[in-house]
Amino acid sequence: MAISAVKRTEPKAVEQAIRALQAQLGNKVVTSDAVRAQHGHTTTWIPNQPPDAVVYAANTKDVQTVVGICAEARVPVIPFGTGTSLEGHVNAPLGGICIDLKDMNRILAVHPEDLDCVIEPGVTRKFLNESLRDQGMFFPLDPGADASLGGMASTRASGTNAVRYGTMKDNVLALKAVLANGEIVTTGRRAKKSAAGYDLTRLFVGAEGTLGVITELTLKLYGIPEAISAAVCPFPSVEAACNATIMTIQTGIPVARIELLDALQVKASNAYSKLTLKETPTLFLEFHGSAAGVKEQAESFGEIAKEFGGGPSEWTTKPEERTKLWQARHDAYWACSRLREGARPLATDVCVPISRLAECVVETQADIAEMKLIAPIVGHVGDGNFHVSIIVDAEDKAEMETVKKFLDRLAKRALSMEGTCTGEHGVGQGKMKYLATELGEPALDVMRSVKRALDPDNLMNPGKIVAL
Amino acid sequence: MAISAVKRTEPKAVEQAIRALQAQLGNKVVTSDAVRAQHGHTTTWIPNQPPDAVVYAANTKDVQTVVGICAEARVPVIPFGTGTSLEGHVNAPLGGICIDLKDMNRILAVHPEDLDCVIEPGVTRKFLNESLRDQGMFFPLDPGADASLGGMASTRASGTNAVRYGTMKDNVLALKAVLANGEIVTTGRRAKKSAAGYDLTRLFVGAEGTLGVITELTLKLYGIPEAISAAVCPFPSVEAACNATIMTIQTGIPVARIELLDALQVKASNAYSKLTLKETPTLFLEFHGSAAGVKEQAESFGEIAKEFGGGPSEWTTKPEERTKLWQARHDAYWACSRLREGARPLATDVCVPISRLAECVVETQADIAEMKLIAPIVGHVGDGNFHVSIIVDAEDKAEMETVKKFLDRLAKRALSMEGTCTGEHGVGQGKMKYLATELGEPALDVMRSVKRALDPDNLMNPGKIVAL
Numbered sequence: 001m002a003i004s005a006v007k008r009t010e011p012k013a014v015e016q017a018i019r020a021l022q023a024q025l026g027n028k029v030v031t032s033d034a035v036r037a038q039h040g041h042t043t044t045w046i047p048n049q050p051p052d053a054v055v056y057a058a059n060t061k062d063v064q065t066v067v068g069i070c071a072e073a074r075v076p077v078i079p080f081g082t083g084t085s086l087e088g089h090v091n092a093p094l095g096g097i098c099i100d101l102k103d104m105n106r107i108l109a110v111h112p113e114d115l116d117c118v119i120e121p122g123v124t125r126k127f128l129n130e131s132l133r134d135q136g137m138f139f140p141l142d143p144g145a146d147a148s149l150g151g152m153a154s155t156r157a158s159g160t161n162a163v164r165y166g167t168m169k170d171n172v173l174a175l176k177a178v179l180a181n182g183e184i185v186t187t188g189r190r191a192k193k194s195a196a197g198y199d200l201t202r203l204f205v206g207a208e209g210t211l212g213v214i215t216e217l218t219l220k221l222y223g224i225p226e227a228i229s230a231a232v233c234p235f236p237s238v239e240a241a242c243n244a245t246i247m248t249i250q251t252g253i254p255v256a257r258i259e260l261l262d263a264l265q266v267k268a269s270n271a272y273s274k275l276t277l278k279e280t281p282t283l284f285l286e287f288h289g290s291a292a293g294v295k296e297q298a299e300s301f302g303e304i305a306k307e308f309g310g311g312p313s314e315w316t317t318k319p320e321e322r323t324k325l326w327q328a329r330h331d332a333y334w335a336c337s338r339l340r341e342g343a344r345p346l347a348t349d350v351c352v353p354i355s356r357l358a359e360c361v362v363e364t365q366a367d368i369a370e371m372k373l374i375a376p377i378v379g380h381v382g383d384g385n386f387h388v389s390i391i392v393d394a395e396d397k398a399e400m401e402t403v404k405k406f407l408d409r410l411a412k413r414a415l416s417m418e419g420t421c422t423g424e425h426g427v428g429q430g431k432m433k434y435l436a437t438e439l440g441e442p443a444l445d446v447m448r449s450v451k452r453a454l455d456p457d458n459l460m461n462p463g464k465i466v467a468l
Numbered sequence: 469m470a471i472s473a474v475k476r477t478e479p480k481a482v483e484q485a486i487r488a489l490q491a492q493l494g495n496k497v498v499t500s501d502a503v504r505a506q507h508g509h510t511t512t513w514i515p516n517q518p519p520d521a522v523v524y525a526a527n528t529k530d531v532q533t534v535v536g537i538c539a540e541a542r543v544p545v546i547p548f549g550t551g552t553s554l555e556g557h558v559n560a561p562l563g564g565i566c567i568d569l570k571d572m573n574r575i576l577a578v579h580p581e582d583l584d585c586v587i588e589p590g591v592t593r594k595f596l597n598e599s600l601r602d603q604g605m606f607f608p609l610d611p612g613a614d615a616s617l618g619g620m621a622s623t624r625a626s627g628t629n630a631v632r633y634g635t636m637k638d639n640v641l642a643l644k645a646v647l648a649n650g651e652i653v654t655t656g657r658r659a660k661k662s663a664a665g666y667d668l669t670r671l672f673v674g675a676e677g678t679l680g681v682i683t684e685l686t687l688k689l690y691g692i693p694e695a696i697s698a699a700v701c702p703f704p705s706v707e708a709a710c711n712a713t714i715m716t717i718q719t720g721i722p723v724a725r726i727e728l729l730d731a732l733q734v735k736a737s738n739a740y741s742k743l744t745l746k747e748t749p750t751l752f753l754e755f756h757g758s759a760a761g762v763k764e765q766a767e768s769f770g771e772i773a774k775e776f777g778g779g780p781s782e783w784t785t786k787p788e789e790r791t792k793l794w795q796a797r798h799d800a801y802w803a804c805s806r807l808r809e810g811a812r813p814l815a816t817d818v819c820v821p822i823s824r825l826a827e828c829v830v831e832t833q834a835d836i837a838e839m840k841l842i843a844p845i846v847g848h849v850g851d852g853n854f855h856v857s858i859i860v861d862a863e864d865k866a867e868m869e870t871v872k873k874f875l876d877r878l879a880k881r882a883l884s885m886e887g888t889c890t891g892e893h894g895v896g897q898g899k900m901k902y903l904a905t906e907l908g909e910p911a912l913d914v915m916r917s918v919k920r921a922l923d924p925d926n927l928m929n930p931g932k933i934v935a936l
Contacts (some may be wrong), residue, residue, distance in 0.1 A: 113714055113823035114852075156663040167661050169670070170638060183910040191819040192851045193635050194888035195624040195674055197895055197903055197933050198915045202637070202670030206663055223720045246581055252691045252757075254722070289720075290768075293761055300758075351659040355581035383660045384582075420662035427665055435665055442651040446922065447666045453921035454914065465665050 008095045009075050014052045017073035017097065021055060024065050028056045039080055039098045042088045044430050045346060045400060045407075049091035051078055051098035058103050060215040063178045066099050067213065070459060071180060078461050079209040081151025082124065084143075086347055087428025089155060089208050093463040099213060101150055107131055108216070115221045116173055116190055121150020121214045128219075137221045140165040140256075143424065144330050150214045155426035156206030160329065163249075163382030164256045164288065167424065169205050171220045177204050177212035180455040190218060203450070208426055209461040211454045225288035228256075229298055230322040233283045233305050233313035238262060238365070240308040241281045242358035245381045247304045249354065253297050257286035258382040259329055262365065265336070265376035272335030273328035283310070283381070284329055286322070332378050336389040339374050345389035348407055348430075350414035351423025354384040360417055361386060364410055371406055385423035412437070427465045435466065476563045477543050482520045485541035485565065489523060492533050496524045507548055507566045510556045512898050513814060513868060513875075517559035519546055519566035526571050528683040531646045534567050535681065538927060539648060546929050547677040549619030550592065552611075554815055555896025557623060557676050561931040567681060569618055575599055576684070583689045584641055584658055589618020589682045596687075605689045608633040608724075611892065612798045618682045623894035624674030628797065631717075631850030632724045632756065635892065637673050639688045645672050645680035648923040658686055671918070676894055677929040679922045693756035696724075697766055698790040701751045701773050701781035706730060706833070708776040709749045710826035713849045715772045717822065721765050725754035726850040727797055730833065733804070733844035740803030741796035751778070751849070752797055754790070800846050804857040807842050813857035816875055816898075818882035819891025822852040828885055829854060832878055839874050853891035880905070895933045903934065 021029045030036075031053045040050030052075075057063045070077045076096025083090055092098060104120035107128065111117065112135055119128065126146045129138050143152060143159035151157075153175065158167035165171065174188030187200035204211060235241035241260050248255060260283055261269065267279045283305075287297040298315050305311045316322060328335075336345040352360045361377060368375045368388075379386030388410060390403050411421040411434045421427075421434035436444055447466045451458070458468055489497045498504075499521045508518030520543075525531045538545045544564025551558055560566060572588035575596065579585065580603055587596065594614045597606050611620060611627035619625075621643065626635035633639065642656030655668035672679060703709035709728050716723060728751055729737065735747045751773075755765040766783050773779045784790060796803075804813040820828045829845060836843045836856075847854030856878060858871050879889040879902045889895075889902035904912055915934045919926070926936055 111821065111823065113718070114821040115718065116821070156667070158661055158663075162661065166638070169667060170634070179910065179914070183913070185910040185914055186908050187911060189883075189888050189906060190821045190886045191853075191882075191888045191891060192822070193626055193630065193819055193853060193891050195626075195890045195892050195894040196888045196899065196906055197674070197911075198679075198918060199624070199637060199667075199670045199674050200907075200911055200914055202667045203914075203918075206665070206667050211666075223718055225720060250581070250583065250691055252693060289761075290764060292764060293757075296758060296760060351661055353579065353582040353584070353658045354660070355579065385659075385661060414659075415657075418658045420657050420659045420664045422663045423659060423661050424663050426663040431664065438657060438664055439668075440654050442647065442653040443655060443665075443668055445651070446647070446653055446668055446671075449921040450666060450671075450918055453917040 013073045014075055014095060017069050017075045018053050020069045021053065021066065021097065025055060025062060028058065028062065030054045039083065039100065040091050041083060042091050043086050043347065044088050045404060046088035046091060046429055049093045051092035052095045054098045054100050056100050056103050060178065060184065063099060063213050063215055064182055066097055067178050067180065068182045070097055071182065071457065074457060074459065076459050076462050077213065079154065079213045081122065081148030082146065084145035084147045085151060085155050085428060086425045087430035089426060089428040089464060091429065093429065101148065104215065110135065112137065114190060116218055117221055118216065118218050119149060121217060122148050124148050125152065132221065136224050138224050139219055139221055141168060141171060144333065149217055149219065153205050153214055153217055154208050158424040160257045160259055160380060162380060163258055164254055165222065169202055172201055172205050172217055173220055174201055174218040175204055175214050176216035177214045179212045180457065180460050185212065208428065208464050210451060210465050211460060227289060227291040227294040227317065228322065229287050229294045229315055229317045230325050231285040231298055231313045231315035232277065232325065233285065233310050234278045235281045235283065235308065235310040238281045238361050239358040240310055241283050242361065242381060244305050244308040244310055246354050248301055249382055251300065251304065253300050255285055255382060256288040257284065259284040260379040260381040260386065262377040265332055265378050268335040268339050268376055269328050269332060272338055273331055275328055284325060333389060336376050336391055340391045343391045343393045346392050346403065347387055347389045348410065349385060349387045349423050349425045350410060350419055350421060351383060351385040352414050352417045352419030356417040356419065357381060357384045360413060363413060364388060367406060367409060371402055373402065373406060383423065429464060432465065432467065481541045482543055482563060485537050485543045486521050488537045489521065489534060489565065493523060493530060496526065496530065498522045507551065507568065508559050509551060510559050511554050511815065512556050513872060514556035514559060514897055517561045519560035520563045522566045522568050524568045524571050528646065528652065531567060531681050531683055532650055534565055535646050535648065536650045538565055539650065542925060542927065544927050544930050545681065547681045549590065549616030550614065552613035552615045553619060553623055553896065554893045555898035557894060557896040557932060559897065561897065569616065572683065578603065580605065582658060584686055585689055586684065586686050587617060589685060590616050592616050593620065600689065604692050606692050607687055607689055609636060609639060612801065617685055617687065621673050621682055621685055622676050626892045628725045628727055628848060630848060631726055632722055633690065637670055640669055640673050640685055641688055642669055642686040643672055643682050644684035645682045647680045648925065648928050653680065676896065676932050678919060678933050679928060695757060695759040695762040695785065696790065697755050697762045697783055697785040698793050699753040699766055699769065699781045699783035700745065700793065701753065701778050702746045703749045703751065703776065703778040706749045706829050707826040708778055709751050710829065710849060712773050712776040712778055714822050716769055717850055719768065719772065721768050723753055723850060724756040725752065727752040728847040728849040728854065730845040733800055733846050736803040736807050736844055737796050737800060740806055741799055743796055752793060801857060804844050804859055808859045811859045811861050814860050814871065815855055815857045816878065817853060817855045817891050817893045818878060818887055818889060819851060819853040820882050820885045820887030824885040824887065825849060825852045828881060831881055832856060835874060835877055839870055841870065841874060851891065897932060900933065900935065
């Protein structure tokens, strides 16, 4: 049954569910238009699709209550973290009850000797890192937005540090989730590794709330490196920057971050973040290690950059300069929006084998030029992953048609290069149509089988990832 | 339905399946007692459980043929790599057809720029590394045995290098598998990361052949480090060695290997591998990096060791000395067997949070002493993972009862310390009984649901991981 064939839940069932929720959870249940609209929003081309009500869950029991009532009334359940996902993950295309997890924001335990912590899903990455700093530890994953860690797990997020520290799949040791049947599943223990049965942790990481609602996470932590240095290195072309990246990774330099900004993004960031960079393809880098190690890494990279016509690279170990640089990188999204009055960025991502990266970026730039779009590119290039932020006037129908065509060509280009339609944003609603090309029908059949096995009534965040 | 309630397949169905296989696959089908016994063996306390026939598959089509015929006749299918797994994974408790994958041993592609390769499942780790060496790359995972990579993926193997390079879950980019319905599923692409749907790669890694037969693997590779050094460091006690390990990991020293041998294992290895080490708890280490980086790592470790009364550590960058050291570590299993005439080692593993490691090892040593067993301990201590090799006379029933009691206490001890009943050996048949304590019934229910969804007739390696 295709999602398009699935009707919105019967209004009577929804009303009944909301009444039951109100009886049990009181003013944690909100049905105002403003709050509903805020939870049905998206930063894609997908229109706002509000849920019928929002429940602010305070604990696992609240989540179980919502899931139980919704299961009985056959009403969808949509988990919500900070709403910073980009492919229509938290929208409610079929209506239903949104569970906002922002109040489940406690750090339950920190184990410095084991370098792990146990948290609730509403904890955001910045809050976690502020809480850990005094103990000399940090959680490295950084998707830009101050996302909730439950949301980051659900979308298999990664970001700038993933080239060294991996993605959420690599940094969630275990989790708990409320299943469609109301039970609480525990997927693992605190041991650093385990071969004890199916990898349920990885099954829920990236499942976008379609298999259950994550209510607890055990995360790996890392000691704050003795030394951190950051560098900025201009290149004559995107190819040169990509080739220097390939060589850096091949040589085994353990870069913590290696980010490409194309010339247009540099221009936008110069204006927004008051930088004075040369407007040419540029790599932002960060090195973690001992003082001597960091110096050696920066020098080795400098030599590689030179080989490809890049440089001179400027590098710094001063925290305030590093912060300014990475703040500029994080603000790339906002910087973009200033490129065109009254327009906003529509962000997407793809990921290809690194050997195809330069080709994929250059072809994409040609497409942007041909289609007369304004669309800067930034990339986590150490992983072959890049983002395009198309600055659109969402009210202009003809323009939006062009943008949709561009997005389609971008996803198909990445797929034609042995890549994926999404390196880190997730499938949501926006990328569903590419999964069959990416993985083939048997893979989709397996996904459908797993989904049906765990959520036979298709109530957990329906209409996302795979059509049943 | 408990596995114990499942009867062996009807002899007539088996006969019919074997005839059909012979008609299609000719002399790839072997039914001799010797070959069947060889494929039903195990290095646990579980008795030999031979399959009804062994098929030497040459390609994916052969695997599909076997699965198709077995599905029609309702006969179990058991995939087999090198048979080095330790918990009764490849035995055939219900009979059935074993698919030996050793002839599917081709390296299909190597992509040096992307640091990945595509291989068939019968390729062993040593063969892969020999083939890659000239290109300056290696696949780091090393469980000791020269296991097949399909088997290593299926058991979520790891070994000595996992502390730095992760386990098979971290190093399989994608795979193909023949499902119970005969279809070939592709779980991913060559991009370094993806957020495109459920993580099917991780679903098959560690599934022990119970969800399908792996027929192709895309693996991450690494550049051979510029410099490698190895060190040996004696400690006054297991606690001291464990505490030095904790501090090493916390400090962020990127050790490639950090292995504990207890005093008895050092004694055994001295005798077998002609070493002259002091018979006290000892760490074997390896450092990977630049020449300067490796020196710095070794020095930092040396200072930490000293703080805990360890050392002096001897270290070397000479390949022949390193090889001798790691050969001795790999031969630990054989060294053990010499500790007692006519006996053989029965190996098991557990993994605990590293903060509990010393306590877990010391309690286990006390148990060994109390039960009058001969059982050296070696451990991948950077991960909190350790092995006990109990040197047993498998014919002595009373002794085997003691050993079973010891194994049970060991698994329960690890579980009581927030650990797992198996860090890397897998569940097989031997550890099934601990999963409910480790993860709880809801997790087992999820595993059963997934298993039933993908293999409704329970034909793929039945009787392993979870009872249906």
